[in-house]
Amino acid sequence: MNRYRYGGLKILTNCSQCGSPLVINGPVLKQQCNSCQNEAVFSKKFWNGLIVQLDKNIVEGSKSKGTSDIVYDGFTFKISWNLFSPECNKCKSLLPIDDFSLGGAIRCSNCGDFSEFMDAPSWFNYADTMKIIGADSNVQQNISSFEQVNPISMNCPNCAGALKISQSIKRVTNCEFCSSEFYIPDVIWNRLHPVTVARTWFVRYEGKPQWIIEMEKRNEEQKLKYARILQKKREKVLLKDNERQKDILATEIKESGAKWKSTVIWGYFASVLAGIFAIGFAIIFISPLSKMVGEKLCDGEYIRKSVPTRKGYSIFFYCKKDGKVESMDNKMVLAGLGGGVGLLCSIWTLTSIVLFIRMKKKRQLLQEQLNQKLLEIDVNSGKVKN
Ligand SMILES: [Zn+2]
Ligand SMILES: [Zn+2]
Ligand SMILES: [Zn+2]
Structure with missing residues (x-):
């Protein structure tokens, strides 16, 4: 985007009092009618809206000029706008815009006419990003009236007294000598109130448009x-998630002890069963194992007998000592089953202790996680600042 953007405006409307054309050659809040001297008042809202619209036309840049009728503040404004570079009001040649920074008026390099170069009135919303070029010089007083013309002398039609008629005197006035009322003739009136010609004046916008910002x-x-x-x-x-996780953690902590207990109980149960079936029965039915146990139980001669029966075979154990043979079936069953169960249960007891320590450790970890969750919940629900 270039540093500066330019847009031109030519504005016409009609006096709401007498209907005569009103030319608005600059951003003014008040404008005196040339014919009836009624003061037209325009709002800042009207001007700000118009000036932003012109800038939007520039930024969008789809058309380089156009006209529109705007009804506002009780007036119908006929507005011609363009996106041209500022032109000399007199000869329409381009003004040397590079000299703008000099301030004051810009001299047309073609015809030598001067165009005003002034700050935008401060009541504009974006006044500090705007300059006004080629407007009427009295715009800065916020009131555009007719050109200043020196008073004209005439004689009272009634008493011939020498009167000085100035611009501010009404069309129908009273003689200051004879007090008679008279009508100022056209010749004088028109010289005092030259018809102002509508001209195009320009706005220079600077930087990124404020309305875009x-x-x-x-x-x-x-x-x-x-x-x-x-x-x-x-x-x-x-928060919901944390609440749920918190509940899960709390439950896990609560249940971890009970879980360990049931594991231990089932472990003992399994140890007893395995002790009986895997070890006890093996000691009885597998001959080398029977021998290992039997020789320990009998300090004489250990004898194992397999006797075939109708269903399969039966096993009998004897201990021969000092010529006496004693049955040791009961001893073998007790030793086999008792030994198996005892062995597995003691192994399981050790395992349970290890499991207990691990459960305790895990429980501590879960407790830490739970504490963290509780803190997060407090932070998220705004009870505690992070
Ligand atoms: Zn009027
Ligand atoms: Zn010129
Ligand atoms: Zn008179």
Whole structure:
């Protein structure tokens, strides 16, 4: 984007009192009617809207000129606008815009006429980014009236007294000598109130348009607002999530002891069964194992006998000592089953202790996680600041 943007305006409307044309050769809030001297008042809102619209036309740049009728403040404004570089009001040649920085008036390099170069009136919203070129010089007083013309002398039609008729005197006036009322003739009136010709004046905009900046700011605020809503939602979900995780952790902690207990009980149960069936029965039915146990139980001669029966075979154990043979079936069953069960149960007891320590450690870990969750919940629900 260039540093400067230019747009031209030519504005006409009609006096709301007498209907005569009113030319608005600059951004003015008041304008005196040339014919009836009624003061037309234009609002700052009208001007700001018009000036932003002109800038929008420049930025969009789809058309280089156009006309539009705007009804506002009780007036119908006929507005011709263009996106041209400022032109000399007299000869229409381009003004040397490079000299603008000099301030004051700009001299047309073609005809030598001067165009006003002034600050935009301070009541414009974006006044400090705007300059006004080629407007009426009295715009700065915020009132555009007819050109200053020296008073004209005439004689009273009634008493011939020498009167000085100035611009401010009404069309129908009273003689200051004889007090008779008289009508100022056209010749004098028209010389005192030269018809102002509508001209195109220009606005120079500087930098990024303020209305774009404001639009972006509004968008940014909208985005932030939306992000905040999203964040709130996310926090809510997180809070719910945390609550759920907290419940899971608390339950796990509560149940970890009971879980260990039931594991231990089932372990003993399994140890007893395995002791009986895997070890006890093996000692009885597998001959080398029987021998290992039997020789320990009998300090004489250990004898194992397999006797075939109708269903399969039966096993008998004897101990021969000092010529006496004693049955040791009961001893073998007790030793086999008792030994198997005892062995597995003691192994399981050790395992249970290890499991208990691990359960305790895990429980501590879970407790730490739970504490962390509880803190997170407090932070998310705003009870504690992070
Ligand atoms: Zn009027
Ligand atoms: Zn010129
Ligand atoms: Zn008189």
